[in-house]
Amino acid sequence: MAFAATHRLTTEGARAMLHAAVARAEDMGIAITVAIVDAGGHLLVLERMDGGRFHTVHSSTTKAVTAASNKRPTTSRGAQGQELDTVHAIGLSLAAGPQRWTAMEGGFPIMVDGECVGGIGVSGGDWQQDEDIATAALAAVAE
Numbered sequence: 001m002a003f004a005a006t007h008r009l010t011t012e013g014a015r016a017m018l019h020a021a022v023a024r025a026e027d028m029g030i031a032i033t034v035a036i037v038d039a040g041g042h043l044l045v046l047e048r049m050d051g052g053r054f055h056t057v058h059s060s061t062t063k064a065v066t067a068a069s070n071k072r073p074t075t076s077r078g079a080q081g082q083e084l085d086t087v088h089a090i091g092l093s094l095a096a097g098p099q100r101w102t103a104m105e106g107g108f109p110i111m112v113d114g115e116c117v118g119g120i121g122v123s124g125g126d127w128q129q130d131e132d133i134a135t136a137a138l139a140a141v142a143e
Helices: 011-028 055-070 086-096 127-139
Strands: 033-038 043-048 107-112 115-123
Touching (some): 011 033, 011 043, 033 127, 055 107, 055 115, 115 127
Antiparallel strands (some): 033 115
16 A cells, blocks of 8 residues: 555644643643644644743653654653663663653653654653643543
8 A cells, every 4th residue: 555544633732732731730830841743753832831941942842752753651761662771871862863862751652543643742840740741731632
């Protein structure tokens, strides 16, 4: 077959996720940045809340891209889910490019019918807060 039907994340869906993430962060009393990318890692929406640190723009975007690329949450594991020590985690980031891979938690793929349609990255809280906010955003568009 030369072509396949696919799903894609719409701007409306990305905005619904963004609003859910910001609402959850406000409930927690923290200022975050949330980035949402499409399946190719291209930015759809980004918001840095008032008071959010400027470095979180880069880290949230990298988390979203990594999650979309690996089709799994961002962790200190490699692309195949293998355990990585610190040297290998840094090496992988350098090899892939610092905008393309991170071992920091807070990034999740956006999956529809087993297909990855994008990624979300949250940065600004501790690792558990970032994950909780991202999962709240995913729930906003769950089917």
